[in-house]
Amino acid sequence: MTHEQEWDEEYDVIVVGSGGGALTGAYLAARAGLDTVVVERTGRLGGTSSYSGGAMWLPGSPVQRRDGVPDSTESARTYLRALLDDSAEAKLETFLAQAPALVERLEQDPALTFTFQAFPDYYERPGRVPGGRSFVPRALDPAELGDDLLALIRPPLDRDRAGQDHDTSAPLTAGRALIGRLLLAYHRTGHGAVTTDTVMDELAATPRRVTGILATRQGRRIRIGARRGVLLAAGGFEHNERLRGVHGVPGRSDCSMAPAGTNLGEPVEAAVALGAATDLMHEGWWCPGVRMPDGRPAFVCGFTGGLVVDANGSRYANESLPYDRFGREIQAEPDRTPSFVVYDSRTGGRLPAVTQPPWGDPSAHLDSGTLVKADTLEELAGILGVDAGRLTATVARFNSFADNGKDEEFAREADEFGHWFGDPVLRPVREAPYYAARIVLSDLGTKGGLVTDTSARVLREDGTPIAGLYAAGNTSASFTGPFYPGPGIPLGTAMLFASRATADMSA
Ligand SMILES: Cc1cc2nc3c(=O)[nH]c(=O)nc-3n(C[C@H](O)[C@H](O)[C@H](O)COP(=O)(O)OP(=O)(O)OC[C@H]3O[C@@H](n4cnc5c(N)ncnc54)[C@H](O)[C@@H]3O)c2cc1C
Structure with missing residues (x-):
């Protein structure tokens, strides 16, 4: 004193x-x-x-x-x-x-x-x-x-x-x-x-x-x-x-x-x-962060495509959850860091989500390794070190939900927040090539x-x-x-x- x-x-x-x-x-x-x-x-x-x-x-x-x-x-x-x-x-x-x-x-x-x-x-x-x-x-x-x-x-x-x-x-x-x-x-x-x-x-x-x-x-x-x-x-x-x-x-x-x-x-x-x-x-104010070429994550929310899987290739939450809630889902199990957002070619390689700072050009991410690309899901799983059988099964199941417009597992289509960034919130992932970007836990502050x-x-x-x-x-x-x-x-x-x-x- x-x-x-x-x-x-x-x-x-x-x-x-x-x-x-x-x-x-x-x-x-x-x-x-x-x-x-x-x-x-x-x-x-x-x-x-x-x-x-x-x-x-x-x-x-x-x-x-x-x-x-x-x-x-x-x-x-x-x-x-x-x-x-x-x-x-x-x-x-x-x-x-x-x-x-x-x-x-x-x-x-x-x-x-x-x-x-x-x-x-x-x-x-x-x-x-x-x-x-x-x-x-x-x-x-x-x-x-x-x-x-x-x-x-x-x-x-x-x-x-x-x-x-x-x-x-x-x-x-x-x-x-x-x-x-x-x-x-x-x-x-x-x-x-x-x-x-x-x-x-x-x-x-x-x-x-x-x-x-x-x-x-x-x-x-x-x-x-x-x-x-x-x-x-x-x-x-x-x-x-x-x-x-x-x-x-x-x-x-x-x-x-x-x-x-x-x-x-x-x-x-x-x-x-x-x-x-x-x-x-x-405690913190949480958010998922997608890895950027500078090594740090960018705050990501508002997924309008793709799905997020853990290190085993399994989906674990509604990707359209508000960011703090998704951040808490990442924390719930150790094999959710990193997670991967898996999407297909319909965005031309661009991340189907909103980020701060802007995610930018896919080629910069491919060069830095913060984005990987493959012709098949099996190949993508191999690059990520994820079980190929599990990943293909997860994507197939997700695609059936997307085709029917109803996420039977996590009700991604159900909440107003998810629709805020674009419709539909569920899009199938089946047009090669396939992409995956790394997701980690980020925060807006403690x-x-x-x-x-x-x-x-x-x-x-x-x-x-x-x-x-x-x-x-x-x-x-x-x-x-x-x-x-x-x-x-x-x-x-x-x-x-x-x-x-x-x-x-x-x-
Ligand atoms: C992309 C993004 C979007 C967000 N959008 C929203 C939103 O729309 N609405 C919302 O409510 N929240 C939002 N948040 C969260 C919100 O910005 C923060 O939680 C909030 O601004 C924290 O305010 P603060 O005053 O506690 O800290 P800060 O705004 O970080 O201010 C703290 C300041 O104190 C200074 N400081 C620290 N230590 C010292 C020291 N020892 N001596 C002197 N100075 C010091 C720091 O340098 C800093 O400038 C967002 C966060 C991010 C990253």
Whole structure:
């Protein structure tokens, strides 16, 4: 524990991290007149939030009403209660009660405008509404941001991973639009500072409260004081292989979708050093990942052809499951890593699915070995090291389902989510040559972390709050437990609980 000391800089509020939750908290603090600083470890703002679709699951708001979506707080409650257990009750009710007001407050700012974008919720449960209930930020003209703010925002996922330039005159969309809009609004308050390339790894505290952070900026140790509080909204620990091992998180750090160089989990460790409790530390927001030529996986969903088999050549799940649910199916047995998506020539070799970043040209995959091709299924099985008899039998059975339009094994045709990406969802695999691409477990981030209360205050093991310390987003344990109820839950909950932290600090 570090005691009161001389600060290099001092603010009312320190926000560590710069994703959707962090910038919502920072913006609302600055809008309330509190001098605020956003502390970001990398050179760019936005983290995984900037890679995201920008979907926000904040039910019962004016956005859904404007677009005539049959959403309400009551139907969202019915839906979440059908999924989550009683331990989620207090957070769930706070989330539902505060979501409409948060969206109304944000939309009072001309920089923050949202629109409904249909994408189904992830479970067939009471309270699910057709087309889902999440919404996205409107696209943002970079001219509105200006060059200085634009330069702070992480490039799009496909460019960022490949290290290529991108068209900086193109409108910012999805997660980048969210980060851009929040940054613009934050900047316009006149109370918001940003410091990049600054890694926070320690909390400063008196015996009574957290008073600031210690960080390293360009090799120099700095101490930043916080008169009101510190909000840790710095992602999970998905890129920290050691912590993944300690907590038994399935998958691997180099298979995570989080941007390189982000999210190593020091903020969680710093809070634990002050006595903070943690929960759900083995959990993540999962997805299947298809191997790319750069060696890392791409987030894959929305299969419109092919089938997925395990190392034995057997199918094990509905390929059209929402991605977190498919990721959990991969984890269920060791012989599902890697799995193989097997498809035929009707797509010209292109993967019959949606990926982030884009999967690209089949020839690049064939050259790098991330895609294999054969004239017969037996030959394909030989290359993959899969039992040829089992694979041909699996494909024959799948083809009979496809011919009849009914998946007798896993009901792939049954759910709205599967049809979202194209129809029919079942296509036979019988036109040579045949292809197979490797599927591994990937994640959008870990979802276990600091235990917080309904005001996002970080709690000790005995349930008492650590004064001056708050957490939101993947730095905190999600109240959704092992469920990913719908698109926009990570961002929606991060934003909501960051706003609760700011409200507590402003009180
Ligand atoms: C392709 C894709 C699409 C997705 N689409 C959606 C969607 O539409 N809706 C949705 O809700 N979710 C979506 N997700 C998931 C979602 O993006 C993440 O779960 C969420 O953004 C995590 O937010 P966060 O604030 O916790 O972390 P991040 O957004 O990752 O932000 C954390 C930031 O903190 C910084 N940081 C970390 N450690 C430190 C430190 N010690 N000091 C200073 N800074 C630090 C990091 O560098 C990073 O910039 C998607 C994910 C992917 C990959």
